[in-house]
Structures are given as structure tokens and as C-alpha cells.
Amino acid sequence: MTDARLRHGRASLALSFFVQGATFALLVTRIPAIQDRYGISDGLLPVFLAAVPVLAGVGSVLTEKVVARVRPRVVLRWTQPVVLLTLLGVGAGSELWHAALALGVFGLAVGALDASMNMMGVSLQRAYGRSIMLGFHAAYSLGGIAGASMAWAGAHWDLSLPASYLPAVVVMLPAAFAGSRWYVEGAEGTPGTEPEKGAARAVSFRLLLPLCLVMAFAYIGDSTVSNWSAKYLQDVLGSSEQLSTVPYNVYMVTTLLGRAVGDLGVRRFGAVAVVRGGTVLAAGGFAVVAVAGGAWTGMLGFTLLGLGLCVIVPQTFAAAGRMFPGASDTAIARLNIFNYVGFLVGSPLVGALGDAWSYRGAMLVPMVLVLATLLYAKSFGAEPARYGGGHERPRTADVG
Numbered sequence: 001m002t003d004a005r006l007r008h009g010r011a012s013l014a015l016s017f018f019v020q021g022a023t024f025a026l027l028v029t030r031i032p033a034i035q036d037r038y039g040i041s042d043g044l045l046p047v048f049l050a051a052v053p054v055l056a057g058v059g060s061v062l063t064e065k066v067v068a069r070v071r072p073r074v075v076l077r078w079t080q081p082v083v084l085l086t087l088l089g090v091g092a093g094s095e096l097w098h099a100a101l102a103l104g105v106f107g108l109a110v111g112a113l114d115a116s117m118n119m120m121g122v123s124l125q126r127a128y129g130r131s132i133m134l135g136f137h138a139a140y141s142l143g144g145i146a147g148a149s150m151a152w153a154g155a156h157w158d159l160s161l162p163a164s165y166l167p168a169v170v171v172m173l174p175a176a177f178a179g180s181r182w183y184v185e186g187a188e189g190t191p192g193t194e195p196e197k198g199a200a201r202a203v204s205f206r207l208l209l210p211l212c213l214v215m216a217f218a219y220i221g222d223s224t225v226s227n228w229s230a231k232y233l234q235d236v237l238g239s240s241e242q243l244s245t246v247p248y249n250v251y252m253v254t255t256l257l258g259r260a261v262g263d264l265g266v267r268r269f270g271a272v273a274v275v276r277g278g279t280v281l282a283a284g285g286f287a288v289v290a291v292a293g294g295a296w297t298g299m300l301g302f303t304l305l306g307l308g309l310c311v312i313v314p315q316t317f318a319a320a321g322r323m324f325p326g327a328s329d330t331a332i333a334r335l336n337i338f339n340y341v342g343f344l345v346g347s348p349l350v351g352a353l354g355d356a357w358s359y360r361g362a363m364l365v366p367m368v369l370v371l372a373t374l375l376y377a378k379s380f381g382a383e384p385a386r387y388g389g390g391h392e393r394p395r396t397a398d399v400g
Helices: 003-028 031-038 045-064 072-092 096-128 132-156 161-184 205-238 244-267 271-291 295-309 312-323 326-355 361-379
Strands: none
Touching: 003 072, 003 096, 003 161, 003 361, 031 072, 031 096, 031 161, 031 205, 045 072, 045 096, 045 161, 045 326, 072 161, 072 326, 072 361, 096 132, 096 244, 096 326, 132 161, 132 244, 132 271, 132 312, 132 326, 161 205, 205 271, 205 312, 205 326, 205 361, 244 295, 244 312, 271 295, 271 312, 295 312, 312 326, 312 361, 326 361
16 A cells, blocks of 8 residues: 555545534534424433434444444445434424434444544554554544534524534535545555454453443543533632633643644653553543632643543554454444443433532542543553464554
8 A cells, every 4th residue: 555545545534533523513512402493301302312322332333243344434434424414404304203313313323433433543553553543533623623613603693503504514525525535444455454254253352341441431521521511610610601611612622732742642652651641631630620719720620631531532442453453443343332331421420429419529530430541551552462373463654
């Protein structure tokens, strides 16, 4: 595989991460408008919100089966347009069942999309022979900022959901589909990187479990910020309503910055050191938030959280690829399920603890869970698992 082809594949995959980040932000930041459009009650809303990650987990499981027959790039090429069209469907419907159908398809498709994107990212990183995974997730964060900004503009000018979503879909759908022409996977034509027969059976859950737990803990932390930062700043730290919207934006920006330089840190210090450093920084951020005496100190804590948490998820996917180089697609599909487990658990966990105890105390729980990553940090430097008579290390290419 030529260096130029790998560079084109890297750029096209980064575009897909960007589009997905923007799409997801457009959905989650307009949830109040979606609720109003369909008349979804406060009691029913959590059911809708929980159904999406549950179905996404199903989509990730199905992707494991599908990629045994077709390449991940094929899955990504066709699921990304489906995700974008279902976003449009969420905005264009009028009946409650329209919303249920659109969100259901969105969940299934986004699970397949997330899994296939990360499969391809791990494969390309293997071909490059150096850390590039954080760069893809930086593109996702940049897309999230762009999507949240578009959603803010739509809310600010009181645009309907179709009017808010249509321009974004009209631009992003053809761009993503055109970019999919250059998708490549690093395993193609590279000796020692093709999946072995029966490799799926060789993915040991015992070996993968530490990474699964880390993934869930990281997303519990992430969902705590996305769902509770505004309420915490306003209700606990006494900020204004306007100021309470700032922490999540700051969190997204620091996530982008941390991921933009994170690959350099991995190349210089190694994945284990970077994950340990990110874990300590994120736990420190939760501690600052929990003891903050005012809004600005709270925002400092959320800033530290963004810088710390941002490196953990991309490196967890990369570590799974290194651990099972001959079955990385299977490992990543299974690991990806715990993305949604963390998302499902995080928000209700903090809410229940906040109501029953205190929101300051509730912030200590994700802090402890994230800190538990230190116990599993060695898994990020694990040697490839051996199975079926052994497995050679993949040959890599130093591509600029």
C-alpha cells in the first residue's frame, strides 16, 4: 500500500469522525426541542434516551458478525448516510412513533458506525507504526463543537428542527459519502495483519475485561459532564443560567486540544504513561469540582476533566487492537459496547446520588471509578495475545 493511499485514507476517516461528532452533537443538544415537538413527557423521555445507547450496543454486536463477511469500510460507508438521514427524520416527523422509529434506527446505525470507524482507525494506526488514534478522536471533538454551535444557532434564531438539521445534512452527507471513496484499512496487503481463521473465538473476555471496564468508567465520567455540569454550576455553585452553559463548551474545547497533541505524548512517553497521566488529571478535575467554592473554580475542574478524560477512550481502542492484532475488529466491536454501558449508567447514577445524598458527593463516585483506571493501566502496553499456534507481530510502515 502506497504512502499516499494511506494518507488519503487517514484524511477520509478523520472526516467521518468529524461528521459523526457533529451529527451526535446536533441530536443531543436539541433534546428539549425534540421533546417539545413530539410532546414527549418528562417521564417518557428517559426511556427514549436509554433506548438509543441500548440499540447502539446491539448495532455494535451485529457489526462484529457483519465484518466477518465484509470489510469495516463497507459498513462505515453505508451506515454514516443512514445516521445522517435518521437525524433528519428525527427533525421532520410529527407523531410520537415517528420519533421512536427514527431514534431506533439512529441507535442501531450509530453502533455500527462507531464500531467500524474505530476498527479502521486501529488498522490504520497499525500500518503507520505510530500513534494516530487520538487524531481521529480530535476530529470527532471538533465535529462536536461545530454541531453544538449549529444547534445553538438554531435555538438562538428559533429555527424549527427541520430548518436546523437540513442544511447540516445537505452539506455533510455528500461530503462523507464522497470521502468514503478513499477509505483504506492498514491490514490490506500487509503481511501478518490479516485475521486468522477462528480469530473471533480467540478474543479472550478475561484479557479484554480490564479495557472494557476502563471504557465504561471513562464514559461514566464523560456523561457526568455532559448531563450534569450546567445543573451543578447553577444549582450547587450559584452561577447564572448563562454562565452554567460554559463548562460543557470548555470541556469540549479542552478535549479537542488534549487529543490534538495526545498522539505526540504517546509516541514520546508511551500509551501507559499517557493513560496514567490522563487518569490522574481527570480524577483531580472531579475532586476540584466536588470541593469548588464558586463557579470559576468549578469551571477549572471541568477543564482538567476534559484534558484528562480525552486521552483514555482512543487509547482503549488502540490497546484492544494491539492485544488482539489478528482479531482486532472483533475485540473493538465487543469493547465498543461498554461505551454505551458507561453512557447508560453515568447520568442516572449521578442523578440518583445527587437526589439521595448531595451533588458534591455524587461527583466523587465517577472520580473513584475513573481513578480505578490506574489499576488496569498495564493493559495499555500489553503484548499481542497468542492463539491458534501463535501470531506474528504486525509489520508496520513509517508513513508521514
